[in-house]
Amino acid sequence: METIGVSLGVIIGSLGALGYYAFVFLPAQLHRWRCQSLRAFARLIELRTQGRYGDTELMVELAMRLSARLGIPKGERKRLEMAVYLRDIGMVSIPYALLNKPSPLSPLEQLTLMRHAEISAAIAEQIPALSEVAPLIRLHHVVYAQQPDAPLSAHLLAALSDLMELAHQSDYETALMQLQAEAGHRYHPQVVQAIVAELQTRPLEAWAPLRRSAALWLGLILYPLKDLTRLLVEFSRH
Amino acid sequence: MTPDERRGSLRKRFLLWSGLLSLGAASLLIKAGSPIQREGHLTLLLGLGTVALVAELLLVRYPLRHAYTSRGIWMSVSTPVVVAALMLYGWAMGVWLDAMITFGAGLLVAWLKQSRLRWVWLNTAQSTLCAAGAGSFAALFALPPQPEGLTAENFARLAVGLFGTLTLYSAINVLLMSITVALTEGVRFKWVLRESLLDTPRETLPMFPLSLLLMVVLYLYGFAGLLTVLAPYLALRQAFILYMRQHELYHQTIRSLGFLIQRAHPYTGGHLQRVAQWGRKVAERLGLPPERCELLYEAALLHDLGKTVLDERVLNKPGRLTPSEWKQIQRHPQLGAEILSNVPFLDAIVLGIAYHHERLDGKGYPHGLRGDQIPIEARIIAVVDAFDAMIGGESPSQQRPYRHPLSIQEALAELRRGAGSQFDPQVVAIFEQVVQEWTPLTRKARDR
Numbered sequence: 190m191e192t193i194g195v196s197l198g199v200i201i202g203s204l205g206a207l208g209y210y211a212f213v214f215l216p217a218q219l220h221r222w223r224c225q226s227l228r229a230f231a232r233l234i235e236l237r238t239q240g241r242y243g244d245t246e247l248m249v250e251l252a253m254r255l256s257a258r259l260g261i262p263k264g265e266r267k268r269l270e271m272a273v274y275l276r277d278i279g280m281v282s283i284p285y286a287l288l289n290k291p292s293p294l295s296p297l298e299q300l301t302l303m304r305h306a307e308i309s310a311a312i313a314e315q316i317p318a319l320s321e322v323a324p325l326i327r328l329h330h331v332v333y334a335q336q337p338d339a340p341l342s343a344h345l346l347a348a349l350s351d352l353m354e355l356a357h358q359s360d361y362e363t364a365l366m367q368l369q370a371e372a373g374h375r376y377h378p379q380v381v382q383a384i385v386a387e388l389q390t391r392p393l394e395a396w397a398p399l400r401r402s403a404a405l406w407l408g409l410i411l412y413p414l415k416d417l418t419r420l421l422v423e424f425s426r427h
Numbered sequence: 428m429t430p431d432e433r434r435g436s437l438r439k440r441f442l443l444w445s446g447l448l449s450l451g452a453a454s455l456l457i458k459a460g461s462p463i464q465r466e467g468h469l470t471l472l473l474g475l476g477t478v479a480l481v482a483e484l485l486l487v488r489y490p491l492r493h494a495y496t497s498r499g500i501w502m503s504v505s506t507p508v509v510v511a512a513l514m515l516y517g518w519a520m521g522v523w524l525d526a527m528i529t530f531g532a533g534l535l536v537a538w539l540k541q542s543r544l545r546w547v548w549l550n551t552a553q554s555t556l557c558a559a560g561a562g563s564f565a566a567l568f569a570l571p572p573q574p575e576g577l578t579a580e581n582f583a584r585l586a587v588g589l590f591g592t593l594t595l596y597s598a599i600n601v602l603l604m605s606i607t608v609a610l611t612e613g614v615r616f617k618w619v620l621r622e623s624l625l626d627t628p629r630e631t632l633p634m635f636p637l638s639l640l641l642m643v644v645l646y647l648y649g650f651a652g653l654l655t656v657l658a659p660y661l662a663l664r665q666a667f668i669l670y671m672r673q674h675e676l677y678h679q680t681i682r683s684l685g686f687l688i689q690r691a692h693p694y695t696g697g698h699l700q701r702v703a704q705w706g707r708k709v710a711e712r713l714g715l716p717p718e719r720c721e722l723l724y725e726a727a728l729l730h731d732l733g734k735t736v737l738d739e740r741v742l743n744k745p746g747r748l749t750p751s752e753w754k755q756i757q758r759h760p761q762l763g764a765e766i767l768s769n770v771p772f773l774d775a776i777v778l779g780i781a782y783h784h785e786r787l788d789g790k791g792y793p794h795g796l797r798g799d800q801i802p803i804e805a806r807i808i809a810v811v812d813a814f815d816a817m818i819g820g821e822s823p824s825q826q827r828p829y830r831h832p833l834s835i836q837e838a839l840a841e842l843r844r845g846a847g848s849q850f851d852p853q854v855v856a857i858f859e860q861v862v863q864e865w866t867p868l869t870r871k872a873r874d875r
Contacts (some may be wrong), residue, residue, distance in 0.1 A: 204662075211662040215669045222673060226680040228769045233687070236736040236762060281687050285738040316683045318676050 220267055223318065227274035234277045239289050244353055249273050251387070252349055258383050261342055269342045272325040276350065279308030306330050333377045344377035348384060351376075361388075433613065440610045445549045448603070452552035455559045456526060459519040468516070472524060474650050475512055479505035479528045480535075505532070507638035509558055510592050511645055514569060514585065518562040525558035526551055553603045561596035568592075577647060585646075589638055597631045622717050633663060677772060685728045687735055698815055703727040705811045705861055712857045715803070723804050726779030730808050733763030733780075757792040760784050779804030783812065788848045806851040810858050813850070814838055835862065 231245040252273050256266045280288060283305055287298055294302065310327035313319045328336070328343035329350060348368060355364035365388060372381035463469050505528045513521030533547030568588025601623050608623075609616035644652035685699060706727035710720040734742060737759060741752045748756065764781035767773045782805035785791035787798055819832025833841065839859055846852040 207662045211665040211669075215666055219669055219673055219676075222772070223676055226676065226770050226772070229680070229684065229766050229773070230687075232769060233732075233735055233766045236766065278687070281735050286740065312683070312686070315686065316679050318672070318679050319683075 224270060224274065227271055227319075230278050231274045234280050237280060237285065237288065238277075240357065245274060248349055248353055252345065255345055255349070255380075255383050255387055256342065258387060259341060259345065259379065261345070265340070265342050268322050268325055269346065271319065271322045272329065272342075272346055273349075275313055275319065275322060276309055276326050276329045276346065277305060278312055279305035279310075282308050303330065332375055334374050337377075341377065341380070344380045345383075348376045348380045352384065437611055437613055441545075444607065444610050445545070445552065448549065448552035448556065452526070452555035455522060455555060459522045459559075462517075462520040462523040464517075464519070468520065471516065471650060472520065472527075474653075475508055475524055476527050476531070478653060479508040479524070480531050505529075506593070506596060507634050507641050509554075510561065510565070510589060510596060510634075510638050511642040513558065513562045513565040513592060514588055514642060515645055517569070518559075518566055521562045521565070522555060522558045526555045529554040549607065553600070553607070556603065557596050557599045560599045561592045564588075564595050565592040577643065582643075585642055586639060589642065590635065593631060593635060593638060597627055601627050618711070618717055625718070633667075637663065680770075680773075681725050681728065684732060688729070688731055699728055699731070701815055702730070702808065702811045705815075705858070706807050708861045709807050709811065709854060709858050710804075712861065713803070713807075713854070719804075722775050723779065723807060726776035726804055727808050727811065729763065729767070729776065730780050730783050730812065731759065731763065732766055733759030733761065736762045736766070757784070761793045776804075778802045779808055781805070783808040785809070786849045787851060791849075803851075803854075806854050807858075810842060810850045810854045813845075814842060814858065814862070817841060 228245070235241045235244060249270055252269055253266065256269055261269065283302060287294075287301060290298070306327060306329055309329075310323045313323040313326050325340070325343055325346065328339050329346045331339045331343050331347045333344060352364055352368055355367055358364075365385065368376060368381055369385065372378045462472055505525075509521055509525045509528070512524045530547065530551040533550050534544075537544055537547055565588055568584050568591070601620070605616060605620040605623055608614065608619045612619075641653070688699065703724045707720050707724040710723045711717075715723070737755055741748070741755055744752065760781050760783055764777045767777050767780065779802060782794070782796060782801050785794065785796045785801045785805060786809075787801070787806075789795050789797035817833050817838040818835060839862065842850060842855050842858070846855040
């Protein structure tokens, strides 16, 4: 009797461990890996657009908190995270001069710039592992008044993208006020409400030093790394 | 040898080899005789066959590794069932079972995916030979047919026998498979063998606990116990699929980054592909290990990734560059490395990208490394990239006025002149051989 109990316990335990490994741990690992590889795409655009270094990490963090607040389901949340990394990848085909133009853009230039959503989505569609994110990327500048029935995650992505952009042009408070003024017209009211609530519990100013320090740390780490790699290369030769 | 002749000789070799294998397999099957020697063996054969067939069909097929994409050869998941049958029910049973399963699964897959039937034939012969070889070892550890309970001694016998049988099975499989790939794809046997030996432990080890479980269950409870093995099998299958997806993800990331380079800066005529392929060839001739050759291929494909960040007015400028513009261009190896620096699984190729414009005499950029400080990957990319740019492969549509494309011989002479100061002499020497063997078809297009 006792041996049966023990062996049953062992069997159930090992089945549970195996199941956890195969159906919980490994998929999560895969998602982490995927996001890490997408960071390369995001970094590329950050480097191409001046003064945007470190934006993506901040936005991923914000998007994850807000989607939890808005009750967006888990699968959609994963897609949202990947879309944050990939949304601007189409900027590689936007001319450098236009992308980094300091003065306000003319309507024609504005139109050209807005093509990037379509191009990003087209690029994502080419990659089988990322094609499921393409619809979300295509909608990442969706206007609430035009397409109110687009998925909530797309509205969230649109509001957040614009928040980051506006915050770069002025400061966070003005950006947030602009967002609130456009709620119901340009942005989904529920999303704006969630953003305001989230930023009240943790204002964006609290994020800024984090972001600066992240960039600073990266610079601090990368700079001596240059010599370190040289040393390592030298070391491995002799 | 023209490509047509080469294809013809490969086909002949394939036919000869598969004929040889089939002869061997057929004689073994005849020698084995009927597998049904006792009562109940027929149901067992059919039952085990069905289970293994289902297992085969549930598994996703994948190419061994992308280097030698072997179109029709696979490592079978029904191996645990076959090995269990070999040990518990004798040699004849195992050999017939394996032949049946592989043939049936192959036919089904060929029908579903509309692939070639000739591979089914080859696979069947091959797995029959594997089962026969491994079975002769399994016979040494066979258990008495009447179950008398599973004593510790019996269990140890099973485990040891199983391990040996499984190892022998996959060893024969790898050997035959490598010969097949080497013959039909025209690559060196040594490389294929090395490549597939690297993969084998990862594929075979998960089979060991599964086979052991399967065997104990079969021994104690007979065929009905088999159903309890299905749950762990499904979990294992899921893990395997995810692992494969991860592998796929890696290659898709690389391919799409390569695609982005082409979007940002219009390379034409497959400059990147040529640099990557030549680079891999040079690395292989230099005797680098296969996995490093693969990494070199990927590094070479992405060596100009940093250019996606730069201003395309500077990149495409027809005339001479001003010093400040030149300084911008010189940032591109570093930028490329920075883009990839946050991706853990691309670490290995970053150095090849960061240093591909360094020169042996220390006059290169970005860091002015000298001689042996420059990793071999970067030295190879430097030579191949310079050659393809010199013959006008980089951007023939917009030739710069001061850089008329050279002929192949002129470009090679230029490389020789730079050997020792700009380029690694050894790499240049090997690369010359590679260029001489370049197929005439592509050469005609470029040599006008």
